[in-house]
Amino acid sequence: MYAVRFHGRGGQGAKTASRILGTAAFLSGYVAQDSPIYGAERRGAPVAAFTRFGREPIRERGVIAYPDLVVVADASLLEDPAARVSDGITDQTILFVNSPLHAEQIRTQSKLPGRIMTLGVTEIALQHFGQREAISALLGAVAARLAGLQQEPLRQAIARELGDLGVAPPIIERNQTVALMCYESVQVMARESAAEPATRATIFHTPVYESPCRGTARISASGNSVLRETGGWRTFRPVLVADKCNGCWLCFVYCPDGVIAMNQDDRPVVDYAHCKGCQICVHECPTHALVAEREQEGGVAWTAK
Amino acid sequence: MDSQMMTGNLAAAWGARLADVDYIPAFPITPQTEIVEALAKWCERGDLAARFVSMDSEHSMMTAAGAAEVAGARVFTATSSQGLLHAFEVLYSISGWRAPLVLVNVSRALAAPITLESDHNDVLAARDAGFLQIHAETCQEVLDSILMAYRIAEDERVMLPVIVNLDGFTLSFTREPVSLPDPDMVRRFLPPFRPSHLGFTASSPQALGVAVIGGTSYAYFRHQVHLAARNALEVHREAAESFHALFGRRYDLVEGYRLEDADDVLVMTNAGASKGKAAVDAARAQGQRVGLLRLRVVRPWPAEAIRQALRGRRGVAVLDQNLAPGQGGILYQEVAACLYHEVLRPQALCSFIGGLGGQNISAGEFQAIFEQTAEAGVAGTGLGPVLLYSAEEHREMTQLQMLAGGNA
Numbered sequence: 109m110y111a112v113r114f115h116g117r118g119g120q121g122a123k124t125a126s127r128i129l130g131t132a133a134f135l136s137g138y139v140a141q142d143s144p145i146y147g148a149e150r151r152g153a154p155v156a157a158f159t160r161f162g163r164e165p166i167r168e169r170g171v172i173a174y175p176d177l178v179v180v181a182d183a184s185l186l187e188d189p190a191a192r193v194s195d196g197i198t199d200q201t202i203l204f205v206n207s208p209l210h211a212e213q214i215r216t217q218s219k220l221p222g223r224i225m226t227l228g229v230t231e232i233a234l235q236h237f238g239q240r241e242a243i244s245a246l247l248g249a250v251a252a253r254l255a256g257l258q259q260e261p262l263r264q265a266i267a268r269e270l271g272d273l274g275v276a277p278p279i280i281e282r283n284q285t286v287a288l289m290c291y292e293s294v295q296v297m298a299r300e301s302a303a304e305p306a307t308r309a310t311i312f313h314t315p316v317y318e319s320p321c322r323g324t325a326r327i328s329a330s331g332n333s334v335l336r337e338t339g340g341w342r343t344f345r346p347v348l349v350a351d352k353c354n355g356c357w358l359c360f361v362y363c364p365d366g367v368i369a370m371n372q373d374d375r376p377v378v379d380y381a382h383c384k385g386c387q388i389c390v391h392e393c394p395t396h397a398l399v400a401e402r403e404q405e406g407g408v409a410w411t412a413k
Numbered sequence: 414m415d416s417q418m419m420t421g422n423l424a425a426a427w428g429a430r431l432a433d434v435d436y437i438p439a440f441p442i443t444p445q446t447e448i449v450e451a452l453a454k455w456c457e458r459g460d461l462a463a464r465f466v467s468m469d470s471e472h473s474m475m476t477a478a479g480a481a482e483v484a485g486a487r488v489f490t491a492t493s494s495q496g497l498l499h500a501f502e503v504l505y506s507i508s509g510w511r512a513p514l515v516l517v518n519v520s521r522a523l524a525a526p527i528t529l530e531s532d533h534n535d536v537l538a539a540r541d542a543g544f545l546q547i548h549a550e551t552c553q554e555v556l557d558s559i560l561m562a563y564r565i566a567e568d569e570r571v572m573l574p575v576i577v578n579l580d581g582f583t584l585s586f587t588r589e590p591v592s593l594p595d596p597d598m599v600r601r602f603l604p605p606f607r608p609s610h611l612g613f614t615a616s617s618p619q620a621l622g623v624a625v626i627g628g629t630s631y632a633y634f635r636h637q638v639h640l641a642a643r644n645a646l647e648v649h650r651e652a653a654e655s656f657h658a659l660f661g662r663r664y665d666l667v668e669g670y671r672l673e674d675a676d677d678v679l680v681m682t683n684a685g686a687s688k689g690k691a692a693v694d695a696a697r698a699q700g701q702r703v704g705l706l707r708l709r710v711v712r713p714w715p716a717e718a719i720r721q722a723l724r725g726r727r728g729v730a731v732l733d734q735n736l737a738p739g740q741g742g743i744l745y746q747e748v749a750a751c752l753y754h755e756v757l758r759p760q761a762l763c764s765f766i767g768g769l770g771g772q773n774i775s776a777g778e779f780q781a782i783f784e785q786t787a788e789a790g791v792a793g794t795g796l797g798p799v800l801l802y803s804a805e806e807h808r809e810m811t812q813l814q815m816l817a818g819g820n821a
Contacts (some may be wrong), residue, residue, distance in 0.1 A: 127418075130588060134418050142418075143587035148443075148529060167691035169583050169684055171773055307695060309784050310777035313804040318814075325526035329818025336816070 109162035110255055110299070111172045114247070115193050116181030117341055119151040121244025124269055125179065126157030128248030131265035132257050133161035141166045152341035152384040154191040159251075175201060176299060178222070179251050181229075181243060183207040184340040186218040197222045200300040202254055206230060206247065223297055229290065230343065236286045237279075240343050245270060249287035253294045262291065333382075338365075342385025344400040346378055352397035359389035359398055419591040421584035421684075424552040425491065425517045425577070426451035427591075428559025430461050431599045432515070435486040435606075437465045438477040443529055444581035445493040445519040452489075463489075475500035475507065475516075482512035482574075483621055485612035487563065487605075489514070493581060494521035494535045501539070507574050508543025508638060510622050513566035514574045515559055516544070520683070521581040522770040530771020531580040533683065533735040537711075537743045543638045545575040545645050546712040548682045550668075552591045554709075555579050557662060560594070564603050564652045570644040580684040582771060587684075598659050642713045649710060666715035668707040669722055671697065675704030677728040677786045678759075679779075680748060682708045685734055685768055692779030703783050708744065716751035723752060728790025729759040730782050733798075734768040741798035742766055761789035764797030774801065 112129060116122025123144040130142030138161040146155040158172045174196040183205055185191040197203060201222040205214050208228030215224050227250065233242045245266045252262045263284050270280045317323075329335075346359075355374030367379040368389060376389070376398070390398045419427070425448045429437065437456070439449035449465075456465040468474040471492050482488045492500060497518055507514065518539075522532040536546065547562060549555040555577065562575035579585060613619075625631050649666060657663040670690050672678065681689045686707040696703045706722045708715070723729050733742025740746065745764040752758045763786050767774045778801055789796045 127588065131418055134590060139590060140418065141587060141589045143582070145582065166589070167687045167694070169587065169687050173775070307776040307780050309781035310775060310803055312778075312781060312799060313802050313807055314800075315802060315807040315810060325817075327817045329816070332816055332818060 109160055109164070109166060109168070110177070111168075111175050112159045112177045112179065112251055112255060113172045113175040114157040114159070114179045114181065114251070115185050115191055116155055116157075116247075117151070117185070118146065118153045118155050119241055120181045121241065121247065122155055122179075122181050123157045124244035124273065125181070125247035125251060126159045128245060128262070128265045128269045129159045129251045129255065129257075130161070131268055132248070132252050132261045133159070133255070135261035135264055136257055138162060139164065139166055141169075143170065145171070151386060152338070154185055154188060156191075161255075172196070174198075177202045177251065177254050178204065179247055180205045181247055182343070183209070183214070186214070186220070188340055194218075194220055199223075202297050202299075204250055204254060204294075206243065225294065225297070227290065227294060232286060232290065236282065242283070245283040245287040246290045249291040250294050253291045254297060256296070256299070259288060259291060262287070337381045338384050339381045342383060342403055344385050344387060344402055345380065345383065346385075346387065346389050346398045347401045348376060348378075349397050349399060350375060352395045354395050354397070356394065358392050358394065362388050362392045364388060416590050416592045418588045419552055420447065420586055420588050421549075421552045421555050421579045422447035422519070422586070423451055424556040424591050425519075425559060425579065426455070427593060428517075428556040428577075429489040429515075430455060431556070431594060431596060432487065432489065432560055432563050432603060433600075433605070434461075434463050434489040436478075436481040436488045437463050438468050438474045438481070438488075438490055439465065440468050440471050440474045440492065440496065442471075442493045442496040442521075444521060444585040445491050445496070445517070447585070448491045448517060448519070471496040471500040472503060475503035478514050478516070479503060479507035479510055479512045479574075482507070482514040483510050483611055483613075485606075485608060487514075487567075488512075489517075489559075491517040491519065493519040494523055497535050497539060498523065501542075504539055504542040504544060504574075506622060509634065511572040511638075511641075512574055513563075513572050515562045515566060516574065516576050517555075517559065518576050518578045519581045519585045520578055528770045530582050531683075531734070532769045532771070533578070533733075533743075536576060536578045537735050539576060540712055540743075543573060543642070544712065545571075545573055545642060545710070546578060547575060547710055548578045548708065549584070550684055550686050550707060550709075552584060552587070552589050553662070554664065555584065556591060556594075557656065557660070557664065560599060560603055561649070561652050561656055561664065563606075564655075565645055565648050567606055567608070568645075568648045568652075571641050571648050573638065573641055573645070578683065584684040594660055602655060602659050645710075645713050646715065664709060665718070666710040667718045667722060668709055670705040670707065672704035672706065672722060674702055676702045676726065677730070677783060677790055678704050678706050678723060678726050679782065679786070680706045680708065680723075680729060680731040680744070681734075682711065682744065683734065685732075685774065688774060689732070689779065692776060692783070695776060696780065696783050701783060701787070711744075714747060714751070719748060719751055720755050723748075723759055724755060725757040726759040726790075728761045728763060728786035728788075730763040730765055730786040732765045732767055732774075732782065736766050736769060745798070759790070760793045761786070762795045763789050763799070764795075765799045765801060766797075767801035772801070772806075775803070778803070 134140040140161040144157040203222035211224040455461040731745040
């Protein structure tokens, strides 16, 4: 069985990429399984998806603890412990990171084991589609290449999965073309049978339970969302062009996360430690005083403290 | 037969479509919504000649479902978790009306605290509601079980509603290959619903489920529900044989996996049983003679099939993905009860509680379950309930408590 784990942020297409790989494997004659995992969070929150394929019926379900291949859709996830990108990665694991940086730079920054490779998929998507989100087919193609699948089932899988999402045929065709470019530009890496550590019986653990008086899930640290910095979710940041701002406060009103404060001159001040980069303020600003600027250095917008 | 990648939810929608249902009252809830979305789309496009109605709550939805069924329509609906509980009083009415509809429940743990992922406290809360219950392990089984459910529910010896259960996320959002049965063959397996005793005409009005004060008539009808549910054991067997003959897939009340020479047996339900089977394979590779018994039909309770599978074993572990506070595992109690009079009952019956709210059960935890069950079997003393929790999970929990201010 070949096991691939995708990490992305809500809206980046990690789930669709996982499905494209699953369908491509299925069309190649394998038994395949794919499944996403996410919470009630919205766009930008860390999500994961899992694709397994092989010749035998697949009995594993859910989380992939020991992946053969990990595909990271957003380099900022490497910095976020909650995303758990590093789980089960060994020296044999292939780790693909969507980043314009060199693999060695990612290795130095992340200190992760694994055979790292990179490609600036977001840059390719921006160049060909003008959209940073349009990377699902491209990531699916990279994964298909690294997992040893052929081009034709990949083409069909892209058509099927994007078609299911209601994407128009001409756009599907462009996705196929650009995806195959990505497929070609990734070097095949032979699978090194990752020696899955021998299973040892878990020693069950009895936690220290609090008093029954404190027996429900409760948040007593008021304003504790300050502690959960979400600035790393951004690929684009809203930036103020001060002389265009008319002080109407609409950005303040529309910001779904309350991270825009107004100063004494009625100008917005963005809390970049928590702004998730949804760009609703940019969209709503009537005078185009807020503009979206691409985050630099491989898309790592904010490193949580 | 055409095979395609499909989620458990889409497979459920296909089950309703192939059963050619007439009426679908609906209300959305995660992780079920994809089912009614697919059905809404098909009804809109004319792929399915059913009336689709969005209701204002699950309570209204189930009331409408039962009412339409006793008016003679073949009815399908779906819900999950809090939605099932919101509809709860109507469940008992529907079985009491003897309305043989099919309800899909996508298991999701119950609040509080709130979560989205699966455990079986929702569906097992309904175990005494007079609905039959089929718990599916795979996406294929979801689809096939819906077809079998209609055939069993509508059988004149049964006339009871059926819940088909699948795990949220683990199955509802997981795609795997599903073979779509041929519609003509489905019609041979499941003829159109033409109940001679159901239907409403203005010229001959009736009242159903009326008040019956004093226990005599109440007990008469409740006993009848129990006996009809027992009849479903035989009706299920017939349906399974017919289904196997037509489609080549066989579903019994319980499924044994590598039981032949097993010393110890792990008892599970639903999609988690796939992981249990993988754990059995891993333990067998280490030379341990273990097997798995999956309970597929939970109502009626397949006592005889369970006795046959567990008779003479050394250790048996029931892994409940549910928790009855103050008691333990729900299925453990029922397994224990049906083994009480068995002369060759297992040396030890162990209870494990795991997978609550979608909690992962690791390969190491399965290994520990097998080891502890073997030891208990040798010692001849039962064990549990053991609440599965690992030191790693506790570390994660402590971190969250700190963020929430709980340890302050």
